[in-house]
Amino acid sequence: MGPSGSGKSTLLHVAALLDPPSSGSVWLDGTCLSAADGTGLDDDARSLFRLRRLGFVHQTYPMVVALTPLENVMLPAEYAGMDRAAARTRAVDLLARVGLASHANRDVRTLSGGERQRVAIARALVNRPVAVFADEPTAALDTTTGAQVLDLLFAESRASGAALVLATHDPTVAARADHLLRLSGGRLG
Ligand SMILES: Nc1ncnc2c1ncn2[C@@H]1O[C@H](COP(=O)(O)OP(=O)(O)OP(=O)(O)O)[C@@H](O)[C@H]1O
Numbered sequence: 001m002g003p004s005g006s007g008k009s010t011l012l013h014v015a016a017l018l019d020p021p022s023s024g025s026v027w028l029d030g031t032c033l034s035a036a037d038g039t040g041l042d043d044d045a046r047s048l049f050r051l052r053r054l055g056f057v058h059q060t061y062p063m064v065v066a067l068t069p070l071e072n073v074m075l076p077a078e079y080a081g082m083d084r085a086a087a088r089t090r091a092v093d094l095l096a097r098v099g100l101a102s103h104a105n106r107d108v109r110t111l112s113g114g115e116r117q118r119v120a121i122a123r124a125l126v127n128r129p130v131a132v133f134a135d136e137p138t139a140a141l142d143t144t145t146g147a148q149v150l151d152l153l154f155a156e157s158r159a160s161g162a163a164l165v166l167a168t169h170d171p172t173v174a175a176r177a178d179h180l181l182r183l184s185g186g187r188l189g
């Protein structure tokens with residue numbers, strides 16, 4: 001948690017291996033994944049680790065509009081090497097769990113913001129990540145829809161055994177966390 005400009009997105013992007021650190025290093029389970037001095041995994045290994053072990057839910061739920069919601073959820077699983085039939089089964093199950101079974105084959109451009117964010121949650125979980133990072137995942141949603149999306153994100157991360165690392169400036173969202181860390185001027189307090 002922290003005010004605008006305190007470094008929440010930066011920290012999540014570095015921790016989730018989307019951006020390199022400008023100093024220091026990122027470790028998980030005794031492995032150095034990314035480091036400013038160039039040690040840690042090489043680029044290919046780091047991309048593969050991110051794909052297979054980490055999930056990311058963005059504030060603005062980017063989707064591939066040429067693909068259906070089902071195909072959007074399947075995509076990271078297929079990139080990670082899962083065969084198409086298994087990826088489809090996994091994606092169908094996840095879409096059902098986020099309440100979108102009947103929307104699996106819609107045009108993504110016709111989905112509401114809340115529906116898109118639920119697809120994004122399913123997509124983040126498809127490879128059974130050890131950690132899911134969510135950057136203000138409900139900032140673009142109304143209060144009721146945002147609360148429903150958060151319920152799903154917490155419940156499905158827990159069901160998948162994934163740690164959930166969530167950035168927010170909303171105290172009611174922060175109140176749901178098991179641990180609360182405060183960022184100020186780029187530093188954790
Ligand atoms: N690539 C970059 N190079 C230099 N400065 C950057 C870069 N990205 C972000 N910053 C700066 O770092 C600070 C933290 O930005 P960040 O996006 O992490 O904040 P935030 O806590 O996510 O804010 P918000 O709540 O508005 O999303 C800001 O001052 C921003 O301008």
Ligand SMILES: [Mg+2]
Pocket residue numbers: 008009010135
């Ligand atoms: Mg931010």
